[in-house]
Amino acid sequence: MPIVPVEVLAASAGVPPERVIKLDGNENPYGCSPRVQRALAGYPYFHVYPDPDQRELRKAIAGYVNVAPECITPGAGSDEIIDLILRLFLDTGDKVINCVPTFGMYNFNTGVCGGKVVVVPRNEDYEVDVPAVKAAIDRRTKVLFVASPNNPSGNITRPDDLRELVETGILVVVDEAYAEFSGVSVVPWVARYENVIVLRTFSKWAGLAGLRVGYGVLPAGIAAHIMKIKPPYNVNTAAQIAALESLADIEYLRGRVQAIVDERPRLYRLLRSIAFLEPLPSDANFILCRVLGGRAKQVCDALAKQGIFIRYFDTPLLRDFIRISVGKPEHTDALTEALKKLG
Ligand SMILES: *Cc1c(COP(=O)(O)O)cnc(C)c1O
Numbered sequence: 001m002p003i004v005p006v007e008v009l010a011a012s013a014g015v016p017p018e019r020v021i022k023l024d025g026n027e028n029p030y031g032c033s034p035r036v037q038r039a040l041a042g043y044p045y046f047h048v049y050p051d052p053d054q055r056e057l058r059k060a061i062a063g064y065v066n067v068a069p070e071c072i073t074p075g076a077g078s079d080e081i082i083d084l085i086l087r088l089f090l091d092t093g094d095k096v097i098n099c100v101p102t103f104g105m106y107n108f109n110t111g112v113c114g115g116k117v118v119v120v121p122r123n124e125d126y127e128v129d130v131p132a133v134k135a136a137i138d139r140r141t142k143v144l145f146v147a148s149p150n151n152p153s154g155n156i157t158r159p160d161d162l163r164e165l166v167e168t169g170i171l172v173v174v175d176e177a178y179a180e181f182s183g184v185s186v187v188p189w190v191a192r193y194e195n196v197i198v199l200r201t202f203s204k205w206a207g208l209a210g211l212r213v214g215y216g217v218l219p220a221g222i223a224a225h226i227m228k229i230k231p232p233y234n235v236n237t238a239a240q241i242a243a244l245e246s247l248a249d250i251e252y253l254r255g256r257v258q259a260i261v262d263e264r265p266r267l268y269r270l271l272r273s274i275a276f277l278e279p280l281p282s283d284a285n286f287i288l289c290r291v292l293g294g295r296a297k298q299v300c301d302a303l304a305k306q307g308i309f310i311r312y313f314d315t316p317l318l319r320d321f322i323r324i325s326v327g328k329p330e331h332t333d334a335l336t337e338a339l340k341k342l343g
Contacts (some may be wrong), residue, residue, distance in 0.1 A: 154282030
């Protein structure tokens with residue numbers, strides 16, 4: 001389910017856009033680096049096409065994650081890299097293993113690319129069921145997706161579990177959209193294994209969700225193929241500038257990430273103090289909560305009326321759950337105040 005823009009949310013709640021507390025999209029409440037705003041305002045060459053080889057951007061990202069530039073493929077969000085990987089590896093009817101509940105794009109893009117999704121549910125702690133994944137692999141299986149930290153459950157996949165999966169030889173795509181909030185990454189594995197791809201993005205930690213810029217870290221041979229099949233100008237000039245300026249302002253942005261990481265346990269404690277909520281521990285910038293008494297929708301709607309927006313789940317695996325992005329301290333305060341009144 002796609003994200004609803006702030007103006008639409010504001011109109012639905014009858015509050016001005018600046019009063020909206022948007023905790024439904026795991027976006028960065030502090031916004032992007034001010035250097036991004038300044039660089040975009042003063043850029044003189046928007047009339048010229050961007051570099052299709054993305055040389056400067058690949059080099060800067062390579063420096064950030066400490067791999068060779070040949071191993072980086074930038075995309076219009078990491079969503080685009082998911083699509084490109086599946087286009088490259090899937091023939092019609094090939095299988096993709098999806099460890100649910102998880103991010104929706106693996107299922108969506110597999111369908112678009114003519115693949116068949118093999119669903120392997122996570123265990124009761126939302127950990128990947130390694131034996132079940134291994135048992136599901138056959139000769140039509142081309143890709144396994146593992147989000148770590150997982151969205152929406154917030155937990156990382158233990159490196160030992162990931163290693164066991166990688167050692168099956170199947171192509172493992174580790175989606176690290178939230179790695180900057182967990183401090184855990186398997187990017188160094190890309191140099192060691194031929195079947196590991198890591199996805200990263202500027203959307204969450206760098207506050208660039210609206211500009212669409214993410215990347216894959218891939219074995220150089222696979223990266224070269226992706227560069228060949230991608231649309232030449234897939235990352236627009238504004239997005240490339242924004243990513244470069246973010247990496248040039250890394251200390252500032254790390255401070256913002258730290259503020260969110262520091263706020264996470266406070267939000268968790270306050271959610272735990274609400275009688276009808278059972279929050280799950282999280283390594284990301286959001287917290288999944290079970291809502292007791294079948295009240296998840298009611299809670300969401302009541303918050304929305306006050307201009308506080310969170311994500312609501314009502315699927316067989318997530319019946320009566322909500323997901324709340326970690327915001328600024330004042331967002332936590334407003335949210336908990338509103339939740340307490342719902343008693
Ligand atoms: C938000 C999210 C993404 C999307 O990132 P974009 O770079 O904005 O496309 C990818 N994976 C997961 C697990 C996410 O939650």
